[in-house]
Amino acid sequence: MGPALVVRKPGEVLLEDRPLAAAGPGDVLVEPHFVGLCGTDLEIIRGALDPAYTRYPLVLGHEWSGRVLEVGARVTAVATGDPVVVEGIFPCSVCAACRSGRTNLCAGYDELGFTLDGAAGPGVTAPAHLVHRLADDVPLAAGALVEPAAVVLRALTEIDVAPASRVLVIGDGTVALLAAQLIRMWSPSAVAMAGRRPEQEDLGRAVGVDGFTVELPRPEAYDVVVEAAGGTAAAEAAFRSARPGGQVLLLGMAGHGRAASLFVDDVVNKDLRIRGSFSYTAAAWATTVRLLNSGGFRPLHLVTHRVGLDRFAEALELLATPTGEPRGKVLIEMNGASK
Ligand SMILES: [Zn+2]
Ligand SMILES: [Zn+2]
The missing domain is CATH 3.40.50.720 (NAD(P)-binding Rossmann-like Domain)
Incomplete structure (x- = not known):
């Protein structure tokens, strides 16, 4: 169990205890450390997003990084304690779009923080092939920028x-x-x-x-x-x-x-x-992680605010209302971040 930032329905956002899901044999359970918030989260809270892309109630958090808590019996690519990021789009892998590499247009995908519970909670379980290990010298907070960076990189390559x-x-x-x-x-x-x-x-x-x-x-x-x-x-x-x-x-x-x-x-x-350009492909995600791990992409200076999960209302307010101070990425520090 652990606290999660839940949108029960449009207009209703609060902290609620959520259980940890167990990892199946091919899955990885990740403890989120940093969760970035963006304008899309505000739209999910307001109910302004196209209803086809969301499922309430849901745990927010689609830009994030964390450490592996538990791996399924068949998983060898990552181990407990590894710093990781996880592709938020869970593509079906069998539709025409997926087979042509356009996983962003998958006909039946789910997405963390939209149709699946996101990372602003105690843990996320994902199939191992969506979990990417970060290099040991990459600050974990920088990993929370992989999602928006993959969106941008995919667009620029088009x-x-x-x-x-x-x-x-x-x-x-x-x-x-x-x-x-x-x-x-x-x-x-x-x-x-x-x-x-x-x-x-x-x-x-x-x-x-x-x-x-x-x-x-x-x-x-x-x-x-x-x-x-x-x-x-x-x-x-x-x-x-x-x-x-x-x-x-x-x-x-x-x-x-x-x-x-x-x-x-x-x-x-x-x-x-x-x-x-919509969202990111699996290929763009992998390229973004490679750039981050090789030092070719250093996004940490874009993080201007870090706020504890219990102060989520402050973080949302920072995002919604310009204060006259520079504002880059607002990160929620999850409980794991202090360990
Ligand atoms: Zn976002
Ligand atoms: Zn598909």
């Missing part, structure tokens, strides 16, 4: 970022900051960020942003525009700021049922390529 591209990232939250950081692997000439909170500028600079602005981005000025703010106006700004022949990558969620205006003639006349 577009063509030529060397010396001029890149614009719209947004100043964690996904935007991760996009600005990870797109550096493609050697752009410059990465600009159009945010809404001037206090995010230092975090932007820390991940390699060359120019941070809270003004509307310049029209038709960028080869690649990554929309990571989530909002219809942000999507419209993304279409406007791509140069003729440019690419627009949509990562932000504008909200279930909300529509942006698209000037169709501009898309045609500008020969624009527009790409959406």
